[in-house]
Every structure is written in structure tokens, then in C-alpha cells.
Amino acid sequence: MKQVKLGIIGAGRIGKLHAENMRGLPQAQVRAISDLYPDSLHSWADASGLPGVRVSGSYRDILDDAEIEAVLICSPTDTHIDLIKEALQAGKHIFCEKPISFNLRETAQIVELVKAKGLKFQTGFNRRFDHNMSRVQELVRAGRIGEPHLLRITSRDPEPPPESYIASSGGLFIDMAIHDFDLARFMMNSEVVEVYAQGAVLIDPVFAKHDDIDTATISLRFASGALGVIDNSRKAHYYDQRVEVFGSEGCLSIQNDTPNTAELHTAAGVYRDKPLYFFLERYTGAYVRELESFVQAIAGGADVPVSAYDGYQAELIAHAAKLSLRERRPIALQELEVALQQQQ
Amino acid sequence: MKQVKLGIIGAGRIGKLHAENMRGLPQAQVRAISDLYPDSLHSWADASGLPGVRVSGSYRDILDDAEIEAVLICSPTDTHIDLIKEALQAGKHIFCEKPISFNLRETAQIVELVKAKGLKFQTGFNRRFDHNMSRVQELVRAGRIGEPHLLRITSRDPEPPPESYIASSGGLFIDMAIHDFDLARFMMNSEVVEVYAQGAVLIDPVFAKHDDIDTATISLRFASGALGVIDNSRKAHYYDQRVEVFGSEGCLSIQNDTPNTAELHTAAGVYRDKPLYFFLERYTGAYVRELESFVQAIAGGADVPVSAYDGYQAELIAHAAKLSLRERRPIALQELEVALQQQQ
Amino acid sequence: MKQVKLGIIGAGRIGKLHAENMRGLPQAQVRAISDLYPDSLHSWADASGLPGVRVSGSYRDILDDAEIEAVLICSPTDTHIDLIKEALQAGKHIFCEKPISFNLRETAQIVELVKAKGLKFQTGFNRRFDHNMSRVQELVRAGRIGEPHLLRITSRDPEPPPESYIASSGGLFIDMAIHDFDLARFMMNSEVVEVYAQGAVLIDPVFAKHDDIDTATISLRFASGALGVIDNSRKAHYYDQRVEVFGSEGCLSIQNDTPNTAELHTAAGVYRDKPLYFFLERYTGAYVRELESFVQAIAGGADVPVSAYDGYQAELIAHAAKLSLRERRPIALQELEVALQQQQ
């Protein structure tokens, strides 16, 4: 069977995860992985049953490898733009983790560049591939709830990231809620047109120190006329990822996945284990399926399920939320786009 | 056993319900019920096992009855203010359905008047007495989730009221969401300080005709710093009444009550009956408990669990939401109260 | 409205419960209640809002009251037979708590006597009126699971009764599992033809002292060919009452009712309150509905929903289970009936 050969740039937690997931995809083959600190990668590759993977300290080794058709960009966000441009230059298809960049104009340019080059570009919004999320979207699309009227997303992390991460994360909206903004567009099949955000620092003052927040609620208005609310927290003690879509004919909702269905009934009450801890546990299957779809798009020539434009739209909403929080008023997305064009 | 003797003014659906519930309260006795259209009440009283209840066409017969210690005001909202004033004048304790009035200043005056008279006044926020709601509030108060950070309320009616009702309802915020505003204060044990509302007409244009909406989301900011979101719809096909309080140590949430726990598993999927249809089914027990607490407050001299001030605060939030929707901006409640004082 | 006038013989927990429930039934009126120890009944009647109820130390006062059409027999089981005979003699309709008697032959005679007198006789199998049980039976009867193949009943008490009760209870099968035997016939709409019982004393040796057991499993075979299993325990710390009917097209099952739907999610896991504690909490509504149906049968002339024959059949299964446990073999019910006839 013809295999798609890939390279991975950035061997952090997510880069390694993608490499390991590739073991289970017969149609894909990881040829090389690069990282600024490659030393530990040899033992990892061996222990992970990936002895054949070439390890390198420079992403150039990957871009220069003519056999490699596609690259996964898993390095820090501030390196994305340059890597994407070089990779496109080298004729590689691209899978890029979110966000594409911290700068809306630069992300917009990537959208254009990808179109011009005619190469595949998939943005790493893994939640679309979650068995629960995708089932809800499928049923919404099938009209099972009629016209969508209301969207409710709860998205809470188990615990705050380290301060070093907070400092360079771009803030809660761009780092964390961006997934919810993509989910909102995915579920409602309509663009967001207006955003109003409330934020607070209730968990740890360190967020205030970096002009960030740890708790938020976001109101959304969609082009369809539908409304939505999102609530976020940086500290839920487990990964709380729920969505509900309410429409003219009914309501679709999901619960969190749990490690098991065991329930203990005693005189003191009923107990069960808490939901899965974080994204590595909750989205295990989703990460495999997003890669699978990327590889199939390359092998089969179909469109990627999540485009660069999808990445841009989610960033646009995130920047609007940031502005709304600063100016304490609802922000029409059009206002930002107009400003963007004027900058050019 | 000494019984508290009551009179009911207004024999609509809710007035009759209170009368029937009284049958199960040994410590209470309904002596009389009045309505502008009393004719059908005799047969109803007989069929309901309340043959002893005196039926009248005028509320004065109730206020003039020296034996009656307390009255339940269940007539249309626009009659409340005058009835309350006359009842207080007659020295009766009062249980009044929400809202106390459509006019914030008049409601404020009632709060003062009640204080001056030293009589009991309970506002009919029945949800505080729901077995699910009260259990959540109890656990929040007990500190089981630490400091409350986020509140999520979903409150959706099964179907829109008739147009005649819509025309005089005061609008979604004052007629329907007012329950959610009271619930918000009850759950978070903190006053709401800012409101931002989004509204839409997605179900029936008749709402637009009366300058009303049928779908809404409301963002709340509490004095404690916590945030909240409410979503409302006039047409959910069943009564959707859920609340979630998320805090520093955990999260408390409830599901809708269902008529039974039966589940049917077949090749086509798993099916169960939908939640209870509307407030008469869902809040059956809550209506009994709110009356019980009112009667006990009178008999025992304790405070009523829901005061006139609670009624005022909920109305204040509702008016702020209405203003926010009109002006498309967040409204600080203080802004309204200042305006109120200036009017005086 | 014409009311059915009733008398209650035996003012224990259940007799009082029926009297209090009658307050909520406009079509019924409790005229008198009798008990061997009537002294405390006056204050109870007053406190329960039943001041009009006549209290007596002798059941004869009830049977001699020509105004009373029907009696509820709530006295100890060993008094049932004589009371039933006298009540039938006095021309009263009868509602009798289970079991009708400890002696199968005497119960059989009551079945005949009732038929001869043409009076109503309802056996107190309250579970048939539970909102969950009745919904399952309704759906089974409607063919939603096709042909019933398997029945699973779990029936566990929160804690063992006092030794004095155990000594005169007739044993686990006749005192406790008898409800499950009636439920089995009700759910499967087919008679039980064979029983195999396993028993053990795992909770408290006091059961062995009285030649009783505290834990059991019972295998049933139905005339339809279907199979069933029941498990019982005297100590589950709450009332565990679940049933499942599995058929050719699907499976119907219920969960226990809970005091509320609140769930607490924390780092330690997910917690909710345990199911309702015992029959008074779980079957509140069922007790009201069984009385309602009895009263309606008298007022309207319809058949009672649970007959004396139903009481007999459940006792027959219970005696078979007892024999099976003693002889460690499956018992065909026919074997018992043949023996019964030979005794006569």
C-alpha cells in the first residue's frame, strides 16, 4: 500500500503524540522528526516503537527531504509563520497546530498564500474529531433539532499552565477559548458576527500580572440570528468539555467522557470517578482521526476538513473577545476586519 | 392545633393550585377565595374537596374578614400594587406572586411600606423551594465547591404563551427570566452588579409585534467577582430548568426531573420519556413548600424565606436586562438605581 | 360530589399513611379508624388535619357503621382472615395489606368467599402503582420490547426489621419477596410455573435463629417460557427497587428514584445523594394511586386493579420458594396446588 511520508517539526508533547499515533495509521509513515533539543528523541523513538524515525536538530532536514510530502508543525506559535512559509516554499502539505499565529494580519496572509500554492493546509482543531462533538454536529446538520437557536459551550481546563506558558500564551481567548470559537462555527454552521466577553481573575493573581484572565464568559451572535454562550475556567480539577445545541425542534447535548462507568452506591451516597483529566485522555481518538483525515486528504486529494480559513476565523473571534473585554462593549467582527484592511 | 387562616385573591390557575395545596397543610386553612368571575368556583371548590371555602366576587370580602390573617395575591400583575396597599392597610400578611409590579419605583415603595407595617411579605419565587435547586444552594452554602466562580442557568418554557398574554406580560425578562435572576442571587449568595443581554425573535414573529423577544442570553457579573450566563427560550417542547454552579473546588449541577426513570433499549437506540412538561408538573412540591414556609413564618414569627426586597432586586436586574438589550451595552445596576432616586 | 366513606382497621404506620393520603382524594372520606391502642390517635388525627375522623378501640365500631362502604385492613397479618370474613359479612368492600394470610388454604378460601359475596377486594401490592414500575409494564404491554424473554428484579431493603418483627414475619419470601412475585406476574403478564430459591444468612445471625434468611436469589420460569431472576437483601443502606424486562425487540429497565438530581463534581470524583431511603419515600405516590383506584372501583363499579386472586398467586410463589429453599430443588407450582387440594 502506498504510504504518505511525513515529517514532524517540534517534538514537544503534541509532536510526540502525533508521531506515536501514526503507528496505528498504515497509510502514513513518519520519516523524520526535528526539535531544537533532539538529544532525548532517540531513546523516545526507540521506546515508542518508532526506531525507523530519523531524528534531527533542524527542521531544514525535513523540508529538504524530497521524500517527505507533508509536515506537522508542532513548534511554539511564534515560529509558525516562518515555518509555514518555508514549508509551502518547499512544496509540503501542512498540518499546523492552533493558533496559526498571534497576528491576525499574518494569519490572513497565510490563508492567501496557501490558496496560491494549491497545497493542503489543515489547522489543528482536534475537537471537531471528538466522537461526542462530531456526533452532535452530525445530528444538527441532519436537522434533528430543526433550526439552531442557542449554543452553550463549557470549556474548562483541569489546572492553570505554568507562569512561563501564561506569559507567552496570547491570553485565555487566543490560547484556550479559540477551540470553543472553532467549535461554535462547526456546530452552528453559521459565522459569528458579534462577541461580548466578560473576564475575571478568580483562580490565581499570576494571570493579572500578565494582563490575562482565568475565568470568562463569552456571548456570541451568529449570522443566522442564533445566540450562544461560552464559559471558561483555567481550573476545574478535570477537563470539562461540554456542548449543547438547542433548536426549534429539540436540544442536543453531551456529557464528559469518564474513565469507566462504575458507580459505587453506599450509605454515604453515590460515587463515580471524575471525568478524564485533560486533552491527552479526552481527545485520544480525536487526535488519531484528525491525522487520518489529513493523510487521506493528501492521499486522496480531497479537501482537508479544517482549513487555514477556519483557523483565521477562530483567531478573528478571539481578537474580538479580547477587544470586548478591554473596552467593555460588544464587538462586531466586521469592525475588526475593516480595521485590518485599513492597516494594509 | 392552631391553624393560620388565609384568603386567596385571584382564582386563576395558580390561585386554585395554592388552595388545593393547602389541603395537605394541617397548619393552614383557606377560608375564602375571591375572583372577578366567581361563578365556576363553587363547583371547583366542591370537586377539589374544599367545600368549606367561601367564594366571593370581591377581594374586599377577604380583606374585611377579621379572622383572615394572611392573603395570597394571585391576580394579574397590574392589580398587585393596589391590592398590596389595601391588604397591608387591613393588617394582613401577604404572599404575592412575581413580579410585584411592572414599575420599579412602585415596587421599591412596597418594600418600604412592608418594613413600616411590620407585616410578613413573601414574594412567589417558587424555584427556591425546588428539591433540586435547594439542594444545590445548600451544598454551595456548605462550601462544597469552594468559592463560586461561574453560574450557568438554562430556563426554557415548553411553548409560548398566547398573544394576549405576551401583550401584557412585561416581556421575557420581567415575565420569565425574573425567576432566573432571583435564582442567580439565591445560588451565588452575592448581588448582581452588571448585566448584558442578547435577544432574538426566532420562534414566532408575534413577539416582535409586541416589542418582545422569544430567545435570549444574559451575562451577569456579581459583586463577588463571579460571572454568570443565562439562556432562555419560549419553546423547548418541555420545561428545561437547569442550573450549574462552578467554584474553586468543584461544580454542582442538576438535571431536569422526568416522569419516570424507565429506559427502553432497542436496535434503534435508547429512549426515555422527556422531562416534565411545565411548572405545574416540575414544581409541584416547590409550591407546597413555599406555602408551608409562609404559613410557618406567620405561625412561628420567623422571617419569610423570600422577601419583598428579593422581589425588588430581581425586578431591578430584569429592567437592566431590558435596557441592555435596547442600548446594546452592559448595564451597571447602580446606573438604574441612581436614575430611580433622581426620579424621586 | 358523592364521596366514598371508608374505615381503617389498624392504625400502624401504613394505616395512618392511608388516612393522611385520603386528605388528597376529594372522592374519598375517612370516617373512622380503629386500633387496639387508640389513645394516641386523637392527637395524631388533629395534627394530621383529620379532626373529623372518629377514633375507636374496636374494629366492630367500623363494621357496624352502616355509612361506611369499605374498610382498609392494616392490622397484623394473623388477624386478616377473621377480619376479612367479618367485613364481608358486614357487606363492606375490602382493601387488605399483603399478605392476605400465612396459610395458603385460608387465602384460597377468601378468594372464593369474595367471589361469592360479589364485593370488591383489593390486595395491597402498591408497587404496581409506582410511576416507574407502571411505565415499564405499560410499555411491555404495548409490545415495545416484543415478546418478554427475561425478567430481572432487584429488591433490597435499607436495613433489617427488628427481631420481634422477624419472628412473626413469615420469612423473607412471604414478608418481602412477595412484592417481587406479584411484580413478576404484573410485568410478564404470564403466570409463574416453577421456582428455585437460594438463601443465605450473611447480614445478621438473628435471621438464622428464626429459621429465616437475609439474602436470597430466586429463579423463575413463566408459563410463556420466559425466565426470571430476583435478588433480595435485607440491608442495602437505601431502598433498592429495580426491575428490567428483556424481550425479543428490546429491553426496559428503571433506576431508583433519588431525592434530587444534584451532582457534585470535584477533584475526588463525582458525588450524588443516594436513592430514597425506604418505601414511605419511594412509594409515596404509589400509595395514593392504589387508594384512588380502589375508591374509583367502588364509586364507578369497575374491577379493582389487584384482586384477591393476585394476592393468592403471590403467596403461592412465596410458599414454593420456601419449599425450594428447604429441599434444595426447583419446585413446580402445580405440585403445591395438588397438595393443597389433597389437604381439603
Place this chain on the structure above:
Amino acid sequence: MKQVKLGIIGAGRIGKLHAENMRGLPQAQVRAISDLYPDSLHSWADASGLPGVRVSGSYRDILDDAEIEAVLICSPTDTHIDLIKEALQAGKHIFCEKPISFNLRETAQIVELVKAKGLKFQTGFNRRFDHNMSRVQELVRAGRIGEPHLLRITSRDPEPPPESYIASSGGLFIDMAIHDFDLARFMMNSEVVEVYAQGAVLIDPVFAKHDDIDTATISLRFASGALGVIDNSRKAHYYDQRVEVFGSEGCLSIQNDTPNTAELHTAAGVYRDKPLYFFLERYTGAYVRELESFVQAIAGGADVPVSAYDGYQAELIAHAAKLSLRERRPIALQELEVALQQQQ
């Protein structure tokens, strides 16, 4: 990293599954797979990302390969005994699918032989490795329910196997319920001492044709004094695999796994997808973990988690159930073992 090299004998559905699962186990390597009909295996190995696996038409090629330390026996049951003997002769560790054989005496001999050879032998009871089952057992072992008193197992297949399979399956108890018998010992941590089985043909007469049944209930008595009930069906339209362990301090139970947690609420009721269809979906993870533990036992020298003796005990219970059904009486396992010794 040192890898354990394995060979697979029998490339049916389960043999292939094990091979594919091995891809995800860095510590294991499949060197060869044999089947009587090897032709299609080349394309399967290629498509499955196992191009390196040697394909053969004879199991001897595997037993003769000195590099192979362990074999997985996935061929039809009637070939197990000879294959096990030859594999032990060749010094291979063995993983064998259940049942070890249809003949209790032969299985007993294997238990002895394995002991004598000092090689690892794991019986393929995959359910012990299910995330739900293992969590329940873990909590039972931890004493969370005190002393186990009652066991309830429901085990139902989605649909009957083809007649050809039925004819050579050994019957419901040995083919299907054997998993439940192992689960019973695993959960209760006590040996089964007595069995009583009820059986019926309610789904398809073809079972009667082969002197088999399609529906059953089984009563168990444990050495600890605890009791248990199992119910089985060949046609539940989905895979129904639930277990409940009830003890002195509480009750542990599990629900079936579902493909997602999405719930659709409409005016018609609440709908969700049915549980996972069959063992390949439900026990995906369990199959990986059972292999992992086998490989680790070989690499690390620890004991296998499921021994040949465990296989023997489950078969013993199955044969007792078969005898109970035939003779319509409870069977003490000792009775069978005595008979077994006399045969020798």
C-alpha cells in the same frame, strides 16, 4: 528496547485483531502468523501496516522458529489441546483463547503439563481487562463494598452466531457464559461451589435442533457463602455486558459503554445511541491490555494474570451448568470433580 517475539496460530477475526493490536505495543513484535488458508493474509498484513510479518500455512513454521518465544493460539477450540502440547514441547509460552478445550479432563491435564514445563500460559478471558470490569473488581478488592453478598451479571450478545458455529460451539454455557463464570470468580474472589441453570429456546428453534439454548439464567453459590445470578441471551441487538457486586457496605455496578454521550431531547422524548455493538467494539482496549500483560509477564517474569487453572475452573462451572440444565437440579462442583477423578 528488547522486544518479545511472538507467533500467531490461526488468523481468524481474533488472531488478526491480536496482530494489529501488537502494532501499538513497542515491547512486542509479531514475527509470524499461520493459518490453514494463508492466501489472503499477505494483502491483509500489508494493509494493516504489518508488512514485516511472515505468513505461513503451517503452525509448525512458528513452533520451529527458535526466535519466537511465545505463541497465541487463536484456532478453533478442537485444535487447542494438540497445539498446546506441541507448543509446550517446543518451549513456547502460550496465550490461548477460551475455552482451552471441550473436555474437562484434557483441560485438567494441560493445567498439570503447564506446571511441569514451567512456561507461561494465559487464558484469553479478555473481560478482566475491561476498564469497567477491572475498576469494579479493584474497588471490591479494596473493600469499598465490605463483604460481597450478591453478584449480578447480565451478558447478552447482539445476535445469534451462524448455525455452523452453533453446531460446534459446545453450547451457550461453554461458548458464551464461560466468560461470565470467569468474571464471577474474578469479581467475588471466591470459588463457585454450586450451580443451578435454567434454559430456554425463545429466539430461534435452530438452537433446539443442536440441543442448545439461546436464553438462560444461572444461579451461583460461592465458597464464601455469597450468591449470584447470571442472565444470558443470544439476541439483544447490541452487546449487553453489565455486572453488579453488592456487599455489606454498598453496591458497585457498571453500565454499557456507548459510542458517544450525545443525547437528543425532543417533544417525542429523549434519545441516545445504543451501546457498542459487539466485543470488537466494547473490548477494544481490553484486548490490548490482556496482550500487554502477557508480554510483560514473559519479559518481566511475573505471573500471567489469568492462568490455565482459571480456564479450567470456568470450564468446570460451564459443565456443571450444562448438567444442571439436563437434570433440572442444582449441581455441586465437587460432584463433577469426583466423577472426573474416578474416570482417571
